[in-house]
Amino acid sequence: MAELRAARVTLEDVSLNKESSDPEIASVKQLLRQLDKTAKNVRTFGSSNPVAQKFFSQLYQDLAKHLETYQTLGFLIQRGELEFKGEVVYRPQAEGMTENIAFRLYADGIRELTFKAGLSEQDLSFFFDALWGEGGQEDEDDDFVTRLWKENLQTITIVTAEEIVQASSGVQDVLSLQESMTLDAPTSSLREILDREKAKAAPEREGKSPERARFQSGIVGFEVTSDELVALAKEIAAESNRDGTQYILDTLIAILASERSPSLLTKLFQVFDSVIDSLIGKGEWGLLENVLVLLHDSETLRSDLSDAHKQQLTDLLNGFGRPERLKLVETYLNRTPNAKTDGLETVLSHLRNQDVPSLCSLLANLQVPAHQILVCQVLADLARQSPEPILRGLTDRRAGYVRNLLTIMTKWNDPRHLDAIERIIRYPDPAVRKEVLRILGTLRPKGNGTKFVGMLSDPEDSVRHAALRLLTTGNYTASYAVWEPVLTADDFYDRSSTERRLIFQALCLTAREEADPFWRKLLTEWSWTNRKKKEETAVLAAEALGKAATPSALAALEFGQQKGNAAIKEACRTALRVASKHQAGSEAKNA
């Protein structure tokens, strides 16, 4: 059965693609192929895309030419096909129904579609906009029929299936006159009505000319002046351009200020709850801010509010930060990367300390850095007094989120958080590790540098350099025992010369005289293996010792100058000269 159907479809496709002997049908088929391509391009790339515009322009020219010849082009719409003169002229292959123009029209109940001569390029553009629901202000209640109607097109007409059914079945029965309890006199009473009215009229007409006896409405002066019409036109325009949402809010505020009914006030506060959701859903932060301020001030505005309403109001305000609501904020911001965020920070500042976990969750899920920064700013203020959710968040798997939390903690600059930060020093993401080191340097600018030395085995260059930057400040101490694993590791000689130089400098400044045996050994050691590299390393060490110029460094250099090989001796001499110059310079400065 399925094979049979497939075979039938294939045969029909062949006939569909076969050029018709009727030139009009052939032209229509060609136009529909173009229409299909144009629709797909417009749908995929948007109507402003140059390729889509090229297709559109070509389609318009050909369609206009066809209409010039044949005056109209009307289709009958089937499920996935268009029919013209009883022949199927459009049936797209191998694609989903959503891209199929015929189905698109069918789904909205369109039975007939007709293009007429005089069709302008703009009309055709409106057609595409209406077909795919584009072209500016979208309304969820609109479909192809209502969208097309708004454009008032004379050159594109449609007939819906419902219209055909209604026109054929008629509605006379539905509108049959129903029995009235108050106006129940039958038509036979008309004779009596006429008699009684004639009787009433007789004395009134007595002595009057027929002309004067005629009905006089007495209604005069109902002509509307042009000034009055102009004023009305202005008012209509103002009403049409009015911000609808603001107007509705004004209405709700008027109700809040005026309503005495307890049940209506209860309902009003329930509506305000949904108002908050609606405004978030549309990113109307400015209006939302106004609403929140208004609700905050409601008790002042309405001092007569009952305790139950006061409680409702409190719940309303407290509920602003509930997770599902902040999820709405998240959805809007992620859906609208370029959203205007004016007022959002103020809105979020209405949240309470209890809302920090939800706000953290929002921060974690936001995709746009600008939005993240904004929420960070709010969290930095809001969570300062109760930072537990932030501290807990440091162990989150999402590196971007953790970095943002660290930014907040940098702002706080609170040494009490040191341990929590130090705990994530081995965080999987290198950027986080680097950021951790930076913050630790800020929060603990001197003291034990053991942890930093530990970071010198980090696989990421930038992390090791960040640790070295701290260790070379001279503000930290670290025992030689801590350094030894770094210095004796197999890959130590594989590190860059810059890094090795910095390591020696840091060793010198943190381990001080504890490192003397190491220096002596390094500057005098003779080796069968890696001789060149070791010599080069010793030279780097000499440079680093000269730069450090501590008493133990100078002693090590003296030693190297005497016991090292020629290259090392020269390096130690140079380093001692540098150190001495440096010392002289410092003394002169002090003097």
Added chain:
Amino acid sequence: MSIHKTNTATPIEKEPPGEPLLIHEKSLTQKIGKGSEARDIVDQQIVMLGMQLVTQLSVLIKTSRLHGQENSAFDKPIETTLTLISTLASDRPVIIRVQNDFLFLGETHLKATAQEMAVFSNFIDSLNTWKVGGVIFESRVKSKDLREFAHAFVTLDPATHTLQDLQAELARRGVAGITLEEPRAFRNIGRAQATAKSRYVDAAGAVGELTQRVREGGTLSFKQAKRAIQNIVDLMNQDEASLLGLTNLRCHDQYTHNHSVNVALLSMALGNRAGYPKVELADLGLAALFHDMGKASIPQEILNKPGDFTEEEWTAMRSHPTEGVLNIAQLRGITNLPGRMVAAAFEHHMNCDHSGYPKLSVSWKISLTGRILMIADCYDAMTSSRVYRREPISPARTLQLMLAKAGTAFDPVLMKLFVTCVGIVPIGSLVMLDSGELAVVLKPAKEKDAADRPWVKVVTDPSGQPIDDGPELDLSEKNTAGEFTRSIVRLVDNTEYKFDTARYFV
């Protein structure tokens, strides 16, 4: 069109009703069971159930192609189908029709999404193969009937049998409660040919649907209403008078729905004269259509109460503008709501001098929409009767009373425009002509300088003998001597005689 019924004489067996599929179906069943509200529920829930029914029928047909009719594979789809039928057909049969490839539940188009299309296509193809125009299910249909129906549907070969053969086979098998309809003949129409009456019915249906939604607390969609109103805007530009004539219908047992449509028609006519552009006019019409949404929150016992209201009931009635705003704002969300709709709901009883309700303790500028609605609402309310309550006032008397309040309760400029809409002798008025005949005003006068010379329909001869289909006359017409052929000599207060002129607009 002919309808062939299968064995309608089969006695009804009592079977335990199927469990509702969803909670809302249970509530629907209960509501439909109440009868009077059934007409209101032409809503999306019904359409959704209709789509489920199509899906289940498609499953039944498919299953029949694979299994014998007693196979347990039928159990679940049959159970579901029976539940759907008992829900949808509780007070009248449910009809699934196929028309030009489009599926309808009764007269309502069932819109399929791309995902649903495969199932829909199967079903449409099945019906088309047999040249079936529609399938009618009655609530008495049983499991056995569905099994026999599905089996007969697939075992007979449509290539060698006709629809009549299939119908005969169903009768032979004793299938009850399922009727096959032949395809209906349809006229091809243009949009412009759509009648004023059908638009009126569409709009009333939309109000009914949304009122029900407000009562149930569902989400509000204005799709159906929007199409209806757009059609009315088109029609208003072609034949405003016919539409305004329909405002006389005022179907009494559906006061709120018809009142809403009437107010929409009157508001749009007034807005049209005030200079509303097309799209804004539709916006105004939509707002007017739902101006009384707040009444959905008022108990039916109060709305339909015979006699006068108590103070408490009045308070409830006066709350409907505020209730309306809160209802639509709650169900629709304020960012998806047209401002005019809120203005219409909130301000239509306020009065320009703020003498109406709701009373506000803040300064409030009443919008143009609100001022238009006040006039349209008041006019229709005063000229309407309701089920048990309030005598209507004749259109002419109503207009006089309202004109007296122009500049206080009503906007004076809009009142002047309103007079041109309904006419100095308003549509629906009963008049006595100088020929001695009684006539009913159908349309306002064409010319402003002969404003008291409207179009009328003669309803009696000079002796008072009623005329069934009397002539329609333009009273501004003159004879060859330059004299008016007929003139109004007297306005008759039809309400004094309890005579309803609405019958001439049906």
